[in-house]
Amino acid sequence: MQYQEQKFNISKLNGISEKQIAAHIGLYAGYVKHTNLIREKIREFENTDKEKNAYAIAELRRRFSFEFNGMRMHEYYFEQLEGGAKEINPNSELVKIVSEKYGSFENFIEHFKTVGKSRGIGWAVFYYDIKGGVPHIVWISVHELGVLAGLPCILAMDMWEHSFMVDYLPNEKEKYIDAFLNNINWSVAEKRFKSARTIST
Ligand SMILES: [Fe+2]
Numbered sequence: 763m764q765y766q767e768q769k770f771n772i773s774k775l776n777g778i779s780e781k782q783i784a785a786h787i788g789l790y791a792g793y794v795k796h797t798n799l800i801r802e803k804i805r806e807f808e809n810t811d812k813e814k815n816a817y818a819i820a821e822l823r824r825r826f827s828f829e830f831n832g833m834r835m836h837e838y839y840f841e842q843l844e845g846g847a848k849e850i851n852p853n854s855e856l857v858k859i860v861s862e863k864y865g866s867f868e869n870f871i872e873h874f875k876t877v878g879k880s881r882g883i884g885w886a887v888f889y890y891d892i893k894g895g896v897p898h899i900v901w902i903s904v905h906e907l908g909v910l911a912g913l914p915c916i917l918a919m920d921m922w923e924h925s926f927m928v929d930y931l932p933n934e935k936e937k938y939i940d941a942f943l944n945n946i947n948w949s950v951a952e953k954r955f956k957s958a959r960t961i962s963t
Contacts, residue, residue: 878921916951
């Protein structure tokens with residue numbers, strides 16, 4: 763089985779250019795390609811001389827989560843921009859849950875922005891812990907360091923410079939974060955949240 767590139771239906775965004783999105787989707791395609799390639803290489807090394815290639819195989823395995831998460835995180839990212847910007851339903855269960863922890867939906871957004879401004883390249887991710895019933899906003903370095911085990915991703919914001927450098931300067935992260943949040947189709951996040959809750963019951 764080979765992973766296939768997902769196609770995204772993203773209409774014109776506000777503050778994020780088509781050129782930026784096209785370049786970024788091109789990078790996503792690279793992660794799909796390399797996810798497949800790593801699996802292929804491991805099989806190839808195993809079938810040639812498993813013992814002699816043990817170090818190479820181990821290094822490829824270590825590298826796998828970088829490529830796989832690079833692929834999957836970008837799918838989360840672009841899916842959130844499909845269907846046009848849609849505001850969050852203020853009466854939704856999602857708003858209720860984040861308000862319990864952060865005080866209000868607005869405070870939750872402010873906290874998400876703060877995490878997004880962490881130094882380095884990575885992702886700001888809003889997870890929902892179905893076991894504890896707790897939302898978490900975390901920073902993931904690169905694509906795979908800091909992932910919370912088994913938690914469903916509700917919202918993912920790419921904070922690699924490649925996600926905004928066509929439209930903004932490296933010191934204009936905040937402008938990109940605002941643009942990203944203004945273009946979110948919150949029904950996608952609500953759907954993810956709902957299905958996480960369904961699995962938990
Ligand atoms: Fe990216």
